[in-house]
Amino acid sequence: MPESRPAPEPTKTEDGTDARPDTPARPGDTHPVDQMLPPLKLFSAGLQHVAAMYAGVVAPPLVVGIGVGLSTADIAFLMSASLFTSGIATLLQTLGFWKVGARLPFVNGVSFAGVAPMLAIAKAEGPDDALPVIYGAVIVAGVFGFLLAPFFCKLIRFFPPVVTGTVITLIGVSLLPVAFNWAQGGNAQAPDYGSLTYIGLATATLLITVVLRRVLTGFLKQISILLGLVAGTLLSLPLGVADFSAVGDADVIGLPTPFHFGAPQFAAAAIISMCIVMLVSMTESTADVLALGEIVERPADEKTLAAALRADGLGTALSPLFNGFAASAFAQNVGLVAITKVRSRFVVAAAGGILLLLGLCPLLASVVALIPQPVLGGVGIALFGTVAASGIQTLAGAALERGDNVLIVAISLGAGIIPIAAPDFYHAFPEGARIVLDSGISTGCVVAVLLNLAFNHLGRRTDPAPETLPAPAAHH
Template sequence: MTAARSSAKSTTTTESARPEDEKLSIGSAFTYGLQHVLTMYGGIIAPPLIIGSAAGVDPQMIGVLIAACLFVGGLATLLQTLGLKFGKNVPPLFGSQLPLVQGVSFAGVATMLAIVNGNKETGLTDIFGAVIIAGLIGLVIAPFFAQIVRFFPAVVTGVVITTIGLSLMPVAGKWITGQNPEAPGWADPVNIGIAAFTLAVIMLLSKVGNAFISRLSILIAMIVGTIFAVVIGRADFSKVLDGPVFAFPTPLAFGVPTFNIAAILSMTIVVLVILTETTADILAVAEITGSKVDRKRIAAGLRADMVSTAVAPIFNSFTQSAFAQNVGLVAVTKIKSRYAVAAGGGVLIVLGLFPVLGRIVAAMPTAVLGGAGIVLFGTVTASGIRTLAKVKYDGNMNLIIVATSISVGVLPEVVPGIYSHFPSWFQVIFNSGISSAAVMAILLNLIFNVWTKGNSENPSVFGAAPVRSVKTDVIRVLKEGDRVQNGKLVDAEGKHVPVLDDDQVDSSH
């Protein structure tokens, strides 16, 4: 009763048929939104740190880049979750209206580093110009790209969702161990202990907490884990007050964008990868929330991605995409409301306007994030496995589609340099486990399940149906003359014999 009252106080459900339209109280929405921000914060600040450092930007201006990425990510999240439509009783033209957090995409980091290294003087402005043009190209092709949704049956979406979780696991690992294996503190047992402590808190709260506390287990565990790190001397908040408290992002703070043809072509390939990943994320979160998505809704989500990408460089930010790690948080907390994520977008905007708040969050030990990431990213993988469990594998080649696609997707994660001698455009696509698995799953699904001409009538061992078997307790209850007729079990006199699920049998005793 206590849990029910607590949940009732924090959440009010609308009669809407869409689970993502669930209304939350302001306090609950911003609490869950903060949880989303903490989950993706490390990911959203990493690209500006990497690119700014490579471009030779001084530390103060790197802070400007980080604040800009937070600010633009917040605006993009609001557009994606709330949507923007022109007229009444029409679907949004921009925004999928799903619980998806937007931020700077990792997909373009390698390409942007290549652009910077090609010309240190104009590298950053070349990136901004390339992102603007590539974003506009993506905006034009988004509706056509959304047409590929018909090529995403369960065998494909299951592969993509599973690979999203698997490809994110190295992120959690690096949060725990550190990024550089040659650094002195790499894989420090104390950091592993902090991650384990955070993970243990999540497990404890999930087991003994009421519904409200269980949903906040990630946020509470991060706070408790940070306090633990402070107590043992592994968290440093001494530099929180260094720098301005409030600062509005200055448009074109690094100069007017420049337009380099080679950079634009490279970034356009990145945008194609982002479109693929965002489509996968939309399908993944829809699978988790039970939402219905069609081509128009996917196209609206992709438009939100691309218009945010095209505008981002004006405010000193980069390519925008949906964050896969937050899909796992939706699965863990069961909070399907897009308004919780919209509140997280508001938090991101505030962090972008108040750099001091961003510095507080940035001081949180990455090992704490790693401990939470194990649960978050593992949940995404489990959701993909659940989808794959619905796929039929007898008499077809679905098993080899799943096996090959997931293996291809995992390959660049376990062997990062496998495509290092291939052209840069190839690396942009296949260095991403998500996009490489998606490409392979779509292609193999077309070859085996769509273009069926030429398929063997006797599939290989990968398509062989499993050996049929019946449990002895089922045989015992059958009587002479029992048979299946018109899809129902009937006895010798033609009377229907009810077939009960295991849980129905248990409850009847």
């Protein structure tokens, strides 16, 4: 029998939990992911998650609503519905039931991957039938994803560190342009887009957040992102950037009427399009689950991944009932977990509850919407950059001393950055292909998996010694 050694004394994170939860635990110990925090910490940390994801949740229904030609009131209804359905999907992931839900601090929201296909459907079907046809396709895509989950999750063995590290890095890099757009005002058609006021406000918010993170301790340090958002919003008031009009026009209670825009319709072309989007979302969710598992030190296995993908599918299938769209993982919240080190899934469950309340109370939703986009952009740079840094950290354990693995990372990153650096690169490709190719995360993931198969799975290696690439020449 191997010699038994006493477990090392655990180090503590800022929230007082064990920094190495995979260390054999004493009876009665609870993994940080499963720890219940006091109500105040639960609410404030959950609110921080809502603030980080809010813009991402309301942006797709806003774009689709404008594309379909909805009235301002209907667009507001669509946004509230998306908040409500995101809350349902988040609760499915964090609390779960049966074999549904990763039971990790995993936020689900409206997938932006479906926006372009939904606009294409709206253009083909016309304004009257657009939303019913979209909702019918989303329901079928959700059921498709739910049934496919136990088979899709078996691909986990093809996601070693060289693949997951690359994809996690791409998630962060792909999200950074979103933060840059927010920092410039969020609307490229606005005359003041990219003004010194907007960029200055974003920079000030980022600096305030960094200073708070540096000088505060304990719980206040954990919610430094939320405090930075509040400080940035207050700073925006004398600049006239915050818009209070939405608060004055909002209703106190607004129930999401089922099938408000009509009964779902099922069109083959729309269904195929949304099923492809579901595959893209499942690929991105797989990368996000694996990333989050590493960050919270509870690595996701095949069972966890299948449960997470089932929650994605079920959340997507249920969303159209309440006028929502396809649900998938929100990578920006993975970055928030990495920064704050608050790993309790009940914090994110609290965020799901807050999203439900926001969906039921348009007035509350409009208060959260007061946070100007430049303020979100400032903290977004830190959040999304942290995701990329987590990917680099994963790559550090990916045996990069082997030249094959370096090549896998190099080509995959290059392929994944194409849509970011050259957004029109694939303009001549068919629409179905562009759904995948225009997502740097999906493209990089597919390329990394295929190259890893070619170099590390197919055939038998004959070179036992690690192969290295020549070091790049230094430039002076």
